[in-house]
């Protein structure tokens with residue numbers, strides 16, 4: 001989409017699409033403003049053709065502040081550091097049986113698995129429940145990618161309704177366990193949490209659960225895959241990283257900028273607002289295009305160049321302001337672990353030429369649907 005963004009951004013940083021009445025923002029300053037200025041740009045939106053989940057992501061203060069407070073403690077630097085050894089173990093466990101094969105589809109066999117296992121660990125889902133979790137995640141992602149009407153959308157919705165019934169049956173069982181025997185995990189926090197003196201109800205539990213399952217898995221998977229893709233497309237940068245592994249952190253930031261896993265967010269205008277000399281009326285659906293802002297030449301020098309040592313790199317891949325991604329430190333850590341392991345365990349790897357990688361057909365997220373790699377077996 002990047003060439004299209006550049007053309008549109010050059011023509012006008014703000015685009016009104018009259019048929020669906022959508023307002024697209026393409027330049028860095030407007031995108032940043034829309035993400036952070038919650039007095040004007042509300043997160044309570046109804047997606048065209050879709051439902052709006054009951055998640056804190058789509059709430060405004062004061063409700064947003066309370067809900068975010070409940071799970072924030074699970075994401076402190078100490079909690080993330082405590083998780084790191086588990087993530088390494090999970091990552092190596094996934095890769096060990098694959099390295100002897102000399103080929104794999106990273107998406108199916110690694111990157112779609114790791115973040116879900118990590119989120120299960122973090123929430124406190126017992127190991128027996130994890131296969132079920134992977135199934136639920138796929139149903140939710142399928143639903144969020146099917147915004148069109150028709151038979152396929154109907155099927156996705158039907159699967160989702162069945163999934164919620166399963167969740168309703170499953171969650172009380174593990175929550176009851178935590179009530180009896182609290183642990184140091186997110187489930188226990190949710191059981192003990194209060195909003196305005198009241199415990200969370202079933203609907204609120206499910207909302208947290210769904211949000212973490214979706215927000216915590218797909219974009220981290222995309223970050224890992226996009227990192228491999230960027231490095232394979234820029235062999236000089238891959239060589240540079242192998243020579244200077246201390247650049248890994250900034251390489252991940254550059255992947256977040258260059259191929260942002262979340263390409264756009266949603267907002268709605270609470271009142272009329274002027275941006276770039278044009279007025280967006282009140283009550284309009286706005287799309288801050290993060291993927292475009294991150295390549296805005298007004299903000300980044302040579303934005304089309306992938307440079308793992310880029311400095312400064314104030315990208316907007318995790319949003320900005322009160323909704324800034326809660327999982328940013330977690331996904332950065334997962335990506336560091338994943339890339340360290342992949343670079344080491346796969347040795348000299350390359351894209352499979354007979355089965356090319358394919359992008360996912362989804363509008364607001366960005367990453368490969370499949371990413372087949374070849375490497376020296378047992379490297």
Ligand code: HEM
Pocket residue numbers: 035043056057058068119211212215216217219220223260261262265266316317318319320322323324325326327328330331
């Ligand atoms: C919010 C991106 C990983 C949990 C956001 C937002 C963005 C984002 C752009 C802001 C939304 C807005 O302004 O409306 C990403 C990317 C990720 C990632 C690119 C990986 C590369 C994660 C992970 C978790 C997570 C691993 C949890 C385990 C959340 C939550 C919010 C959020 C809970 C809502 C925060 C709020 O509304 O206050 N994320 N995310 N994210 N993210 Fe992430």
